[in-house]
Amino acid sequence: MNRALLIPFIAVSLASSVVFADTDSNADNWSGSAELGFVSTSGNSDTNNINGRLDLTQESIQWRTNYTLSSLYSSSDSDTTAEKYSGSIQSNYKFNTEEFWYVRGSHENDRFSGYRRKSSVSTGYGNRFWQAADGSYLEASAGVGYRDFAIERDTLNEDSDRGNFVRFAGTYEKRFTKTSLFRQELTSEISTNGGNTVNESVSSLQASLLENLAMKLAYRVKYTSDVPADTDTTDTETTASVLYSF
Numbered sequence: 001m002n003r004a005l006l007i008p009f010i011a012v013s014l015a016s017s018v019v020f021a022d023t024d025s026n027a028d029n030w031s032g033s034a035e036l037g038f039v040s041t042s043g044n045s046d047t048n049n050i051n052g053r054l055d056l057t058q059e060s061i062q063w064r065t066n067y068t069l070s071s072l073y074s075s076s077d078s079d080t081t082a083e084k085y086s087g088s089i090q091s092n093y094k095f096n097t098e099e100f101w102y103v104r105g106s107h108e109n110d111r112f113s114g115y116r117r118k119s120s121v122s123t124g125y126g127n128r129f130w131q132a133a134d135g136s137y138l139e140a141s142a143g144v145g146y147r148d149f150a151i152e153r154d155t156l157n158e159d160s161d162r163g164n165f166v167r168f169a170g171t172y173e174k175r176f177t178k179t180s181l182f183r184q185e186l187t188s189e190i191s192t193n194g195g196n197t198v199n200e201s202v203s204s205l206q207a208s209l210l211e212n213l214a215m216k217l218a219y220r221v222k223y224t225s226d227v228p229a230d231t232d233t234t235d236t237e238t239t240a241s242v243l244y245s246f
Contacts, residue, residue: 032056035216037241049074051239064100065091072237083111098128102141113235114228120147120189122167132175140170147189149196151228161226163193179208197225206243214243 032055039049056067067089074082088106095101101123108118124143131137149161169187176182185202204218220237227233 028058028060030056030058031246033243033245035241035243037239039240046078047074047076051237051241053241062094063091064094065089072239080111084113085109092126097131100126100128102126102143104143104145112231114151114231116150118147118149120145120165122146122165124167126169134175134178136173136175136181138170138172141168143167145189161191161195163191163195165189165191165195179214181206195226199223209242212245214245216241216243 033053034055035051035053037049037051039047041047050073051071053070054068058065058067067087069087070085072082072084074080086106086108088104090102090104092100092102102125103121103123105121106119109116110118122143122145124141124145126139126141128137128139143166145165145167147162147165151161167187167189170185172184174182183202183204183206185200187198187200189196189198191197200220200222202218202220204216206214206216208214216239218237218239218241220235220239222235224233
C-alpha cells in the first residue's frame with residue numbers, strides 16, 4: 001500500500017472497528033454541524049475566500065467518535081493564495097463519564113505548507129475533568145503517536161519528518177447562554193526523535209441566529225518549529241462562517 005495512504009487507512013480501520021463493536025448492545029446517537037464561509041471583493045483588488053467544515057459525533061454508551069472534515073481556499077487577483085484540505089477521526093472508549101482511551105488519525109494536504117502531505121496516528125488517555133449541567137466542560141488528554149510529514153518533491157531535500165511524537169491536547173468549552181458559547185482548543189505534538197514540534201491553538205465564538213443556525217468566528221494559530229525552505233513557521237487563520245447544527 002502507498003505510504004501516503006497507510007496511516008489514514010490504519011486510523012479509519014481502528015475507528016470503524018471500535019464504532020461497530022458496540023452497535024449490537026445499544027443504539028448510536030448522531031449529532032453534528034456544517035459550516036460555510038464566503039467572502040468576495042472586486043474593484044481595485046479581486047479576492048475570494050471560502051472555508052467549510054463538517055463535524056459529526058457518533059455516541060453510544062461505551063464509545064464516542066468524532067469525524068471532522070475541513071477546507072480553506074483563498075485567491076487574490078486570480079492567484080491562489082491558500083488551499084488546504086484536512087480530516088480527522090477520533091474514537092474514545094469511555095471508562096466512565098470522565099475518563100476515556102482514544103485512538104486518533106489525521107491527514108492534511110496544504111498546498112502552501114512546503115509539505116506534500118501530513119499524516120499521523122496517535123493513542124492515549126483522556127479525562128473530562130469538569131462538566132456543567134449546561135454542557136460546558138474542560139477536557140485534556142495525553143498520548144503517543146507516529147507521523148509522516150512528506151516534503152514537497154520539487155525541494156532539494158525530499159526527506160520526510162517521520163517518527164514518533166508525544167501528544168498533549170486540551171479543550172475548554174463555555175456556554176454563556178443557551179444560544180452562545182466560547183470554545184478553546186490547544187494541541188502540542190512533540191517529536192521524540194529530533195523532528196518538529198507542532199503547537200496549535202483554535203479559539204472560536206458562536207452565537208445562534210435561529211433555532212439551528214448560528215454565526216461562528218474562529219481564530220487559528222499553528223506553529224511548526226522546523227519547516228521547509230521559503231515557508232513560515234507560524235500560520236494564522238481568521239474565519240467567519242454560518243453554522244447549521246443537527
